[in-house]
Amino acid sequence: MTRGHRHGGDLAAGAALADLTPRELTRWARRRAACPACRALEAELDGVLAELALAASPRLPPPSVLDGIRAEIRAQAEPSRS
Amino acid sequence: MPGNDDAQAQRRAEDAALLTRIVARDEAAVEELYARYAGPLYSLAYQVTGAERFAQDVVQETFVAVWRDAVRFDPERGAVGPWLFSLARHKAIDLVRREQNVRKRTADVDLEFEQADDDVDQEAWLRIRRERVRAAIEELTPLQREALELAFFGGLTHVEVAERLGIPLGTAKTRIRSALLRLRDVLGDSLSDAPGGAVLEPGASA
Numbered sequence: 001m002t003r004g005h006r007h008g009g010d011l012a013a014g015a016a017l018a019d020l021t022p023r024e025l026t027r028w029a030r031r032r033a034a035c036p037a038c039r040a041l042e043a044e045l046d047g048v049l050a051e052l053a054l055a056a057s058p059r060l061p062p063p064s065v066l067d068g069i070r071a072e073i074r075a076q077a078e079p080s081r082s
Numbered sequence: 083m084p085g086n087d088d089a090q091a092q093r094r095a096e097d098a099a100l101l102t103r104i105v106a107r108d109e110a111a112v113e114e115l116y117a118r119y120a121g122p123l124y125s126l127a128y129q130v131t132g133a134e135r136f137a138q139d140v141v142q143e144t145f146v147a148v149w150r151d152a153v154r155f156d157p158e159r160g161a162v163g164p165w166l167f168s169l170a171r172h173k174a175i176d177l178v179r180r181e182q183n184v185r186k187r188t189a190d191v192d193l194e195f196e197q198a199d200d201d202v203d204q205e206a207w208l209r210i211r212r213e214r215v216r217a218a219i220e221e222l223t224p225l226q227r228e229a230l231e232l233a234f235f236g237g238l239t240h241v242e243v244a245e246r247l248g249i250p251l252g253t254a255k256t257r258i259r260s261a262l263l264r265l266r267d268v269l270g271d272s273l274s275d276a277p278g279g280a281v282l283e284p285g286a287s288a
Contacts, residue, residue: 056128072149
């Protein structure tokens, strides 16, 4: 692994965790545009984070959460219907 | 396991179909998506924020955002599941960063994973994948695990992880990166929620 690719791994990890400085973000955007392997790595790390989320101790939200969602969605839908 | 892969592929296709219905303003599709993901999203939000009230806000905001922004979801870039978890995690971290006292509490909590009660853990796919990812986490070194958990569940930035552990920023970055790459290698083929398009891109295997 070259030094550049190793650093690419840092950038990809930072991108996946949404923790890049504006400068790093610019560098990462340039790199991923030019590098299919970087895009593949980013996609893989997104998948890793989605699995990692499932490790959390399982809990269920109270029914009031769904009620709140329904109410907000209806409120957003109203203006376009009238 | 081919059976598992088929089941995951089917779930993914069903999720994508729900998103299409949401784009078409079908409110029932939001409720179906909620039935699938509210539990794991709430669990993640609770683990990050450490408070029921905040976890509830995160889940509500996530589904309202899905309703509002479903049209922006790009299936070429990934599956619906990772998108939802990413939305919820970012909302949870934003909330933690706004609430300094909650943040402190979370950062002080030792991130122990608990077993589920049977009535909470009703979905087989979820149980299987939780056990699998927890086993993969066990494969990390204690230093990798600590850094990754602070970054992912604690919502700390790389800089904050370094400060908290009293290590150089470069070391923190290395631990987090190597932890993620190790998980990718251990989880391997079972990362079927990972976006297929990018992985299959020509030249990606080089």
